[in-house]
Amino acid sequence: MITHQRCAEADVALQRLRALPERPRIVVVDNGSTDGTGQMVRTRHPDAVLLRPGANLGAVGRNLGVAVSGTPYVAFCDDDTWYEPGALSAAADLLDAHPTLAVVTARILVEPGGRLDAICEEMARSPLPRPPGLPGHPLLSFLAGVSVVRRSAFEQVGGFHERIWLGGEEELLASDLARAGWHLAYVPEIAAHHRASELRDLHLRRRHGIRNTLWFTWLRRPPFSALRRTGRFLARLPRDRVTALGIGEAVRGLPWVLSERRAVPRDVEAGYRLLDDMQLGTGTRDYSS
Incomplete structure (x- = not known):
């Protein structure tokens, strides 16, 4: 678990994690809370x-947690x-059964x-085409x-x-996993809950999301695809100060x-092209704040 300035909420989440029948070893990375x-x-x-x-490392705090986990699989x-x-034992069983599977993403139930x-x-x-025998629905990104995750793949x-920090930080990591031959899957039979914290800076989150989406596009997509995706993405953004800052x-x-x-190989890029129309035409990626 990574946390920053959410003492009460972290306490509740830890109580729920400690009550799980799997009795997982819990690692908390306190990202500079005061x-x-x-x-x-x-x-x-x-x-x-x-x-x-001693500082807010954003998503990189998870790297520290993985490093001390001592387990083959880590639940973020x-x-x-x-x-x-x-859910954790079911995910571990899938990772045991499918040695090329690096990430299992759970179904999200929004609370309350x-x-x-x-x-x-x-x-x-x-x-995306489903690799033979793999569970769930294939992905090229995930929700951390x-x-x-499989620790060895991670x-x-x-x-x-560290440059991405937080906000869509999964996309670059997922791309590098796919390049290395690993698979990622959304498995709805495994469930998790999310009660969005009210203690968040929505403008900062949107600014970083815009920046990181553009960085990923320029870092990993081939030239034509990068140009096309950049144009389509920018056309969706509100014309305001937060967008300009991002x-x-x-x-x-x-x-x-x-x-x-380092542009992705052709097979990974083919997957991104399949996803582009769906992702840029859906309301699930709302960059308002």
Whole structure:
């Protein structure tokens, strides 16, 4: 679990995780909180491993958690998500049974109420060809807060990139997993819950989402596809200050992008082309705030 400045919510999430029948080893990465989160974990959840890097590392905090996990599979969890009883063992069974499967993403039940998250409906409509024998619906990205990953695959590709920080951080990692021959799947039989925290900066989240989407597009898509996707993506964005800031950050990162650019192979790009029309024509990617 990564957490930042959400002491009360992290406490509730940890209570739910500790109640799971699988009794998972819990690693909490406190990303520079100053609201007493670290002390809460030490006193109320002393069996959890607490890491305090001293700064908000964003998604890179998960890299630290994976490094100390000591298990072949790691379930990522945010401080506003939790897994259904039995979900972790079911995901581990799938990873055991399918050695090329790197990521299992769960069905998301939005709380309160338990309604199905719209992103799940999109994942279930994945137009990607399903590799023979693999479970669920094939993906080329995933949702980190409700996914179980194979540690060896995660570490092979270097984990989450520090430049991306947070906000769509999964896309670049997933691309590198696919390049390395790993598979990712949405498996709706495995369930997790998400009660979106009210303690979030929606404008900052949108700004980083815009920046990171552009960076990923320029880093991994071939020239024509990158140009086409950039144009279609920008056309969807609201014309406001947050959008301008996100685009500005992306443009300022161009020297780094060009030095790190590595277009995906043809088979992976073919998958992205299948996804583009669906993803850019759906309301699940709403860049308003």
